[in-house]
Amino acid sequence: MQIVIIGSGNVAYHLAKAFTQNSIPLAQVFGRNVDDLNKISQEFHVPFSTDILENADLYIICVNDGSVEDVSRLITKKDCLVAHTSGSLPKEILSGKYRKSSLYPLQTFSKSKELDYSKIPFFIETENKEDKNLLFKLASQISENVIESSHEKRKYIHLTAVFACNFVNHLFSRAKEISDGQEIPFNYFLPLIDETVKKIHEIEPRSAQTGPAVRNDIKVLQLHEQLLTDESLEIYKTMNHSIKKMYEL
Template sequence: MKIAILGSGNVAYHLAKMFKEKNIPISQIFGRNEKDLQEISEQFEIPFSTTELADAELYFIAVNDDAVAAISKNIKNQNSLVAHTSGSLPKEILEGNYRKASFYPLQTFSKSKMLQYSEIPFFVEAENEADSQILENLALKISEKVMKSDYEKRKYIHLTAVFACNFVNHLFARAKEISDSQHIPFDYFLPLIKETTLKIEKIEPKLAQTGPAIRNDEKILQLHEALITEEEHLKIYQVMNESIKKMYEL
C-alpha cells in the first residue's frame, strides 16, 4: 500500500519515524515548509515535495486543526483512504470524494523528544469496517494499545488529554516562573514532578492528592496568597485550591 504524509510538524515527523522503525514504507511527505520537509526526508529517506502531491492509496494528514480542511483538498484520488490525526475534528472535515477516516495517536509530540511508540494509544475511525481494519492493522504494527473510537468519544478523549497534559504543562511553566523569580533552580523540583506522575500509575489520582487545600490548612493557603505578587499566579492558585476543596467537599 502506497502511503503519503501531509505535513511537516511534530506529528508528521513522528509518524514518519515510527513507520520507518517498523519498516512501513512511505512514498512521499508533502507540505509547505521546505526546510522541515527536507529534514524529515533526509533523516528517514522519504521523497518530499512542496508542489506536487504523489498518488497514494493511504494519506495521513498531520497538520494544525485549522489547516486540515484546506490541505485535504489537495488529494484528488477518489479511490484513496484519507485519515487525519486530530483528536478534536470529525472525519467529515476532510473535503473530497475519497474514503474518510481518523487516526489519532494520544501523545504529546516534540521533534526533539524520543518516544516509546509501543506505549502510545491509537484511536481509529473509518466509514466502513474494511478501512477501519486497515488502520487498526497499521496501528498494531506500532502499538498494542489500539481501539476504535467514534467522533463523540474522541472529543472527550481529547478534552481529557488537554486537562492531563496541556494544563499540567502550563502549571509547570507557571511554577518555573515562581522558582526563577527567587533564583531557585527548577531542576530541584523535577524529582517531585516525577514522583507525582509515577504515583498515579499505582494510585487513582483522586486518592493521590496532597497539599494544603486537601488538608484544609487555611493558614498555609493564606500565607501562599500573601507571597504571590503576580495576578495570574494568584488566580490560578485560588481556582485550583477551590477545585480541590470541592472535589473533597472541604
Template sequence: MQIVIIGSGNVAYHLAKAFKKSGVEVSQIFGRNATELSKISEELHIPFSTETLAEADLYIISVSDSSIAEVSALIKKENCLVAHTSGSVSREALAGNYRKSVFYPLQTFSKSKKLDYHKIPFFIDAENEEDAEILKNLASKISKNVMLADNKKRKYIHLTAVFACNFVNHLFARAKEISDSQNIPFEYFLPLIDETTQKIHELEPKLAQTGPAVRGDNRILELHEQLITDEEKLKIYKTLNESIKKMYS
C-alpha cells in the same frame, strides 16, 4: 499499500519515524515547508515534495485543525483512504471524494524528544469496518494500544488530554516562573514532579492528592496567597484550591 504523509510538523515527523522503525514504507512526505520536509527526508530517507502529491492508497494528513479541510482538498484521487490525525475534528471535515477516516495518536509531540511509540495509544474512526481494520492493523504495527473511537468519544479524549497534559505543563511553566524569581533551580523540583506523575501509575489520581487544600490547612493557603504578587497566578492558585476542596468535601 502506498502511504503518503502530508505535513512537516511534530506529528508528521514522529509518524514517519514510527513507521520507519516498524518497517512500514512511506512513499512520500508532502507539504509547504521545504526546510522542515528536507530535514525529515534526510533523516528518514523518505522522498519529499512541496509541489507534486504522489499517488497513494492512504494519505495521512498531519496539519493544524484549521488547515485540514483546505489541505485535504488537494487530494484528487477518488476512492483512496484519507485520514487526519486530529483528536477534535470529525472525519467529515475532509473535503474530497474519497473514503474518510481518522488516525489519532494520543501523545504530546516534540521533534527533539525521543518517544516509545509502542506505548502511544491510537484511536481509529472510519466510514466502514473494512477501512477501520486497515487502520487498526497499521496502527498495531506501531503501538500496542489501538481502539475505535467515534467523533464524540475523541472529543472527550482530547478534552481529557488538555487537562492531563496542556494544563499541567502550563502549571510547570508558572511554577518555574516562581522558582526563577527567587533564584531557586527548577531542577530541584524535578524529583517531585517525577514522583507525582509516576504515582498515578499505581494510584487513582484522586487518591494520590496531597497538599494544604486537601488537608484543609487554611493557614498555609493564606500564607501562599500573601506571597503571590501576580494577579494571574493568584487567580490560578485560588481556583485550583477551591476545586480540590470541593472534590474532597
C-alpha cells in the same frame, strides 16, 4: 500500499519516524515548510515535495485543526483512504470524494523528545469495515494499543488529554517562573514531579491528592496568596477552589 504523510510538524515527524522504524515504507512527505520537510526527508530517507502530491492509497493529514479541511481539498484522488490525526475533529471535516477516517495518536509530540511508539494508544474511526481493518493492521505495526473510537468518544479523549497534559505542563511552566524568580534551581522539583506522575500509576488521582487545599490549611493558603501576583495568583485560587470543592472542604 503507497502512503503519504501531509505535514511537517511534530506529529508528522514522529509518524514518519514510527513508520520507518517499523519498516513501513512512505512514498512521500508533503507540505509547505521546506526546511522541516527536508529534515524529515534526510533523516528518514523519504521523498518530499511542496507542490506535487504523490499518488497514494493512504494520505495521513498531520496539520493543525484549523487547516485540516483546506488541506484535505488538495487530495483529488477518489479511490483512496484519507485520515486526519486530530483528536477533536470528525472524519467528515475531510473535504473530498475519497473514503474518510481518523487516526488519532494519544501523545504529546516534540521533535527533540524520543518516544516509545509501541506504548502510544491509537484511536481509529472509519466509514467501513475494510478500512478499519486496514488502519488497525497499519497502526498495530507501530503500537500495542489500537482502539476503535467514535468521534463523540474521541472528543472526550482529547478533552481529557488537555487536562492531563497541556494544563499540567502549563503549571510546570508557571512553577518554573516562581522558582526562577527566586533563583531556585527547577531541577530540585523534578523528583517531586516524577513521584507525582509515578504515583497515579498505582493510586487513583483523587486518592493521591496532597497539599494545603485538601488539608484546608487556611494559614498556608493565605501565605501563598500573599507571595503571588497576576495570573499565577488567579491560577492558585482557582486550583485550590476546585480541590476544596472536590473534597467538599
